[in-house]
Amino acid sequence: PKKALVIGSGIAGIASSIRLAHAGFSVEVFEANSYPGGKLSEIQIKGYRFDAGPSLFTLPEQMEELFQLAGKDPKAHFDYEKLEVACHYFWEDGKQVKAWADINRFAEEVETKLGESAQHVREALKSSAYIYDHLAPLFMHRSLHQISTWTNAQALKSYLKMGKLGIFSTMHEANAQRFSNPKLVQLFNRYATYNGSDPYQTPATLNIIPHLEFNIGAYFPKKGMHDITQSLYKLAKDLGVKFHFNAKVDEILVERGKAIGIKVKGETRLAGVLVNNMDMVNAYKTILRKQKQPTKLLNQPKSSSALIFYWGIKKNFSELGLHNILFSEDYKREFEHIFKKGSIYEDPTVYINITSTHKPDDAPAGGMNWFTMINVPNNQGQDWDQLIAEARKNIIEKVNRVLKTDLEPLIEVEEILEPRTIESKTSSSNGALYGNSSNNRFAAFLRHANYSSDIKNLYFCGGSVHPGGGIPLSLLSAKIMMGFVLGK
Numbered sequence: 213p214k215k216a217l218v219i220g221s222g223i224a225g226i227a228s229s230i231r232l233a234h235a236g237f238s239v240e241v242f243e244a245n246s247y248p249g250g251k252l253s254e255i256q257i258k259g260y261r262f263d264a265g266p267s268l269f270t271l272p273e274q275m276e277e278l279f280q281l282a283g284k285d286p287k288a289h290f291d292y293e294k295l296e297v298a299c300h301y302f303w304e305d306g307k308q309v310k311a312w313a314d315i316n317r318f319a320e321e322v323e324t325k326l327g328e329s330a331q332h333v334r335e336a337l338k339s340s341a342y343i344y345d346h347l348a349p350l351f352m353h354r355s356l357h358q359i360s361t362w363t364n365a366q367a368l369k370s371y372l373k374m375g376k377l378g379i380f381s382t383m384h385e386a387n388a389q390r391f392s393n394p395k396l397v398q399l400f401n402r403y404a405t406y407n408g409s410d411p412y413q414t415p416a417t418l419n420i421i422p423h424l425e426f427n428i429g430a431y432f433p434k435k436g437m438h439d440i441t442q443s444l445y446k447l448a449k450d451l452g453v454k455f456h457f458n459a460k461v462d463e464i465l466v467e468r469g470k471a472i473g474i475k476v477k478g479e480t481r482l483a484g485v486l487v488n489n490m491d492m493v494n495a496y497k498t499i500l501r502k503q504k505q506p507t508k509l510l511n512q513p514k515s516s517s518a519l520i521f522y523w524g525i526k527k528n529f530s531e532l533g534l535h536n537i538l539f540s541e542d543y544k545r546e547f548e549h550i551f552k553k554g555s556i557y558e559d560p561t562v563y564i565n566i567t568s569t570h571k572p573d574d575a576p577a578g579g580m581n582w583f584t585m586i587n588v589p590n591n592q593g594q595d596w597d598q599l600i601a602e603a604r605k606n607i608i609e610k611v612n613r614v615l616k617t618d619l620e621p622l623i624e625v626e627e628i629l630e631p632r633t634i635e636s637k638t639s640s641s642n643g644a645l646y647g648n649s650s651n652n653r654f655a656a657f658l659r660h661a662n663y664s665s666d667i668k669n670l671y672f673c674g675g676s677v678h679p680g681g682g683i684p685l686s687l688l689s690a691k692i693m694m695g696f697v698l699g700k
């Protein structure tokens with residue numbers, strides 16, 4: 213059979229290997245780390261288990277499709293449940309809102325707790341669905357780098373509706389126009405962070421995201437987020453994919469405009485198809501350093517990064533669910549710090565993900581595994597040791613104020629992930645979580661294509677190329693990439 217090599221075993225790399233094996237290729241994956249999954253890995257310390265990176269799972273059909281492709285029943289290999297409450301929101305003045313998956317229940321909750329008309333919430337989610345229906349087929353499921361994408365009937369219909377799709381205002385402007393309660397504006401603005409963007413800059417088009425959580429649904433894999441990696445890794449192996457760990461690729465070999473193989477651990481491996489899953493910016497700096505650089509694409513501003521404290525907490529907080537948000541009192545200033553000052557605001561929005569609420573064996577009895585995260589700027593060489601020490605203090609004080617507790621003595625174990633270590637562990641440039649930011653309306657057009665236009669037989673997948681970061685889009689990148697390999 214024809215041979216394909218994949219560089220990197222992030223979820224898009226694994227998904228690509230599955231698609232290539234299914235298409236009859238003999239596939240080998242080379243991974244720098246000693247484990248698969250890249251950003252989607254796990255941490256175990258003293259009886260506590262944490263999903264290391266992504267915590268929110270949407271669009272499960274992207275996962276299921278891979279099992280179906282291999283003729284397997286997805287539920288038998290990767291089981292997940294729909295969340296009844298997508299997120300628990302807390303403010304300092306004691307207000308709390310549960311984002312029920314049931315839209316009417318959520319709308320009524322908002323009306324009761326925040327005094328905003330339930331109808332406004334329903335309309336917002338309808339408008340979110342409208343954007344999704346018009347743009348997802350164009351921007352998520354297809355390559356933007358093929359003429360046919362722009363000349364089909366779907367595209368023509370969408371051009372006529374540009375205004376309604378939110379291209380000309382920011383997410384914040386649209387939300388502030390729709391809602392009168394600033395807390396609800398804040399709640400809806402938060403969706404910009406789902407791809408590492410700034411609600412005060414990103415186009416209102418990103419109001420597409422609430423549709424994923426409410427209308428389509430937020431889910432939890434029954435064995436934890438890490439099972440996304442584990443189950444796909446197992447599927448790939450069942451299909452005959454060969455994985456090499458601790459195998460950092462040094463170079464993609466190119467001869468007369470054609471990728472012919474890789475250099476890894478001093479050896480040369482040849483193949484007819486090369487798929488790169490490594491972050492695009494760092495790939496051009498390292499394994500493609502001798503090739504022509506797509507400078508404009510490489511220089512686009514990156515998404516935000518994250519500071520995470522994995523805390524084993526020896527107490528049960530019954531008011532907390534799987535996803536919890538303790539909102540900042542001044543959201544605008546928080547984003548100015550992240551995207552303009554390159555710093556961390558003293559009153560950050562704190563996100564606490566607790567999988568032990570759904571998977572009790574993730575923490576010892578009577579305890580909880582807190583994945584405590586704040587959004588931070590990507591790495592521009594800041595004094596992170598100092599920023600992290602200050603942020604830790606501010607986060608603990610915030611939790612103490614909102615949950616009326618004394619957290620420090622309850623922290624039994626601690627591990628930290630931050631922009632520098634996100635970059636060193638996954639090669640993500642500047643430690644950005646989602647590749648390029650979506651802070652301007654042209655961002656979608658300034659991501660790298662899923663193939664190289666200069667080098668034949670070289671393809672790209674992953675969160676730093678089209679259609680973008682996050683699990684569903686990374687999985688879709690593998691699918692779009694495969695279309696090019698098969699010449700579709």
Ligand code: FAD
Nearest residue numbers: 220222223224244250251265266267268461674675682683
């Ligand atoms: P990556 O995970 O980036 O992996 C790339 C792999 O390539 C790594 O394993 C790396 O070691 C390997 N590699 C790099 N260079 C080489 C080389 N030279 N040779 C061999 N191997 C190499 N998404 C969501 O959908 N929901 C969330 O809630 C969410 N939260 C997040 C929270 C955090 C803290 C982080 C870090 C990310 C989050 N994301 C979330 C984003 C999501 O994790 C990513 O978009 C997705 O996992 C990217 O997958 P990828 O295939 O691009 O590969």
